[in-house]
Amino acid sequence: MGALQRGRVIQLVALGVIFWLVVLSSPAWAHGENDARPIARDVQTGPYVATLWQVIGDHGSSLSSHLVVSFGEHSPTAGDVVVIEVGGAAGGTLEASPTSATQWSTAATAEFGADVRIGVSTESGAWWSQSTTVPRPPSALLPMRALMAVFAFVSTLVIAWLGKRARRAWAKTPSPAALRMRVGETT
């Protein structure tokens, strides 16, 4: 493929991507929740299996932590009741997620060490899960502070090198003939 054709293909792809981003993906521009961690997976509640998530939502100037119960393929339906108990106290009834058929959320939150239970009530029965304890937030396996110091140092070196190259990058490039002349002078 010639350089001209390749250039056209790249331009077409870039235009397509921009079109797709602007026209089709407007929800992607939304300021959404960006941190979630699973508190417990495979929590059996009667016939249902769920994952309990703690979601920390960022609302610009404030943070709010809340719980989300994410069921597997087999999920309670809209008429059923899903509740949560945190530290022995009622954590409230969960609302079905408007965007997912299998997720239920509540404004309640749970701190490290609290015992949490999920309850489901349907026409065919009511069940509680085994109590599960909220684990400590995961700690980094690597010495992240030291790594950040190394990254910052190396990046500073790269920035210094780029700074040195800046003047060169915009300096006039000699013609091949002039270069040959200079090579001839030096050898």
Added chain:
Amino acid sequence: MGEDALAGGASNESGGNHMTTHTTGGRLLGLQGPGQEGLLSRLNSAWHERALWVFMVVVIGHWAEHIVQGVQIWVLSMPRPQALGGLGFLAPVLVSSEAMHFGFAVLMLTGLFVLRSGFSGSSRTWWNASLALQGWHFVEHFVLLLQVVLGLNFFGSPVPTSLLQPFIPRAELHLMYNLLVFVPMVVGMWLHSRPSPDGEATCSCSLPKDGEPVDEACAVAV
């Protein structure tokens, strides 16, 4: 005259120069003849050094944002949703918008691809490694954007999730991705800025500018 010559000027192979003049002209300068060069070709010959410099400034700005975010998380112990880097601190949408992340991944991939043919030898190998890793990084951001657009998150997560996120948290994972792209890119650029011993230079990046000494390796290239 210099840049015009590099971009589309004469390919003078004659001249009785005792140097290895067979590597001059077209091969050295990536010439196609006057008036035949497109933007892509110029970006990989006469403008390669400048294009790389501008691209690198953008890349290092983004990389610095990841470092600032890392400092916020691991040094300042800020809650992760509040650790948005420097620009994200001023405008949170810059971090929380998946479209923005995807857009930058496209920019990175495009830059690595467009500027690739100006490299040769071992510098090209490093650049290719960076391109391949960015390819995977792009896939990860595409998958994240897809989850937002479809409203369907992977792994039963209530938030969009990267493919390797079940094993490594998002901040660490994308810091690692950017590190893996950044390091071979810098190594490739550094190798590329040195005169090639095999005289395979196709751009001006390693050629001595006015006022700079002409060393032996460059003599081979010229």
